[in-house]
Amino acid sequence: MPFCPQCRSEFRPGFDRCSDCGVALVDTLPPERHPEPHYELLMATADPDLLPLVLSALRAADIPYVADGGEAASLLPLGPGAGTSHGGVAVEILVPADRLAEAEALIEAGVEVTDELPPELREED
Structure with a gap:
């Protein structure tokens, strides 16, 4: 059987x-x-605490x-001062363009940016 290569x-x-x-x-x-898929930028971060959450x-x-x-980013230090950009090193997170709005809503709803260190990284007085 012949086929149309276009449609x-x-x-x-x-038939020919x-x-x-x-x-x-x-x-x-x-x-x-x-x-x-075409990927779009969701966010860029140099925060080693935020990245795994996202x-x-x-x-x-x-x-x-x-x-x-x-x-x-794996070279960034953890502990006091973490969460700030070190020499402009940042990780860009890209998602498919058709899922960008969904990813943005997910991040806005569930991932908060905080300057507070997690308990295991805090120094005890």
Whole structure:
């Protein structure tokens, strides 16, 4: 059976052009290509306390992400002074453009930016 490579319609034998697209028919269809999703910037942070919270929330919501610059962020110190930008090093978190609004709402609803250290990192007097 011949097929249209453009609209993927199937034709009876004897046809050589697609009546809708006007292109020559082929004997077999090429595999379908699934386009890569377009990613948009959700946020950039140099806060080593905030980053795992955001990534965990995205994973829990099954929102794919790319954390660009994560290797550099692993060099940031934890403890007093953490949460500030060290030499401008930041991790950019990108999500698919069609899930950006969902990711923004998730972050706004569940992840708070705080300057307070978690209890395990506080120095006891």
